[in-house]
Amino acid sequence: MTNDTFRALAHPLRREIVERLSGGEATVGEVTRDFGVSKPTISRHLKMLEEAGVVTRVIDGRTHRLALRPETLAEASDWIESQRERWERLFDVVGEYLEERKKRR
Secondary structure, three states, X not given: OOOHHHHHOOOHHHHHHHHHHOOOOEEHHHHHOOOOOOXXXXXXHHHHHHHOOOEEEEEEOOEEXXXXXXXXXXXHHHHHHHHHXXXXXXXXXXXXXXXXXXXXX
C-alpha cells in the first residue's frame, strides 16, 4: 500500500466526496453539490482521488459518473487495523510492566 490513499484522504473536501460516494456511484455534480468552491478546485480534488485509486470515473457523453474503489479503501483500513493491534499489544506490555512494578513496592 502506498501513502497515496492517505494523502488523498487528508483533505476534508476529499473525505466528504468519499463519504457521499459511500452510498453508491453518482455524478460529479451530485457529489460536489453545495461545496462552495470553484470547478477547477473540484477538478483538482477529484484528480487526486482518482490518481490515488480511491475513486473511478466513467464518462458517458457529458456525464461523469464517480464510484469508490472499495479495495483501495480496504487496504488503508487493513493497515490502520494492523497498527491498532500493534499499539494495543505494546500498551498491554507496558501495562503489565507497570502492574509488576506496583507489586514490587
